[in-house]
Amino acid sequence: MTDEAYAPILEGPGASDYERYLRTDELLSLQKNPEEMADRDELLFQVVHQSSELWLKLGAFELEEATAATAEGRITDAVRCLRRTNLALAYVTDQLEMLDHMAPWEYHQVRLALGHGSGFDSPGWNRMREEMTALGRAFDDAVQARGLTLVELYRSGRDHDDLYQLAEQLAELDGRVAVWRYRHLVTVHRAIGGGAVGTQGTPVEMLERLIRHRAFPRLWHVRDELTRLADEAAGG
């Protein structure tokens, strides 16, 4: 084969189809040049945040499909989507570790460049939360449509395995959000301390309270109920 046989065939800027398809020109221009940086750690900071936004975008996209699938009774499809969301969240959690490689004093130079930029305005995170609410509703409807209570679903053995798997993936998602929040809090403590106030005036302490928040509280309460029933059955 000649080189010509493998010449780019896609439209768009870039010397190869790899660059054209992935739009690497645009992607790699989304970070500040060294001349624009307040501190060289801005690249690390931007890469972690931008890649988090991409994974969260994928996570929310999969959640949207999971909601549609649940509403149409395609529960196994919903579970497949939700596994991807959960893995995306694990990646977003893991990459927080990279921020621990920033010295706190250097981070203050980066912080000066952020304006009022705050994680509360993260489009990916906010979309994830919206989609989680929608999926929670679709899940409740699906349980009701089978004429079950949550306790019955959790005691139904293999009879409603698809719905049980969906419930457990939802609990996993809720747990992963809490783990992300805890890991993020540790990062925040390392960077600016536990007594600081964020770029939008939120005390760091408030992040601690959010760790206990659950998007699907009933999926946690059901475990209390099962423990109570098991104790009762054991004559406790």
Ligand code: HEM
């Ligand atoms: C050194 C790194 C980081 C610091 C110092 C930091 C600091 C903070 C602070 C102080 C808040 C409270 C809101 C405010 O006033 O700004 C916050 C919230 C938040 N941050 Fe970060 N953050 C860091 C990294 C990240 C990363 C990598 C992400 C990834 C998307 C992120 C996403 C968020 C989100 C989603 C919230 C809202 C909290 C929630 O809903 O639980 N942060 N962050």
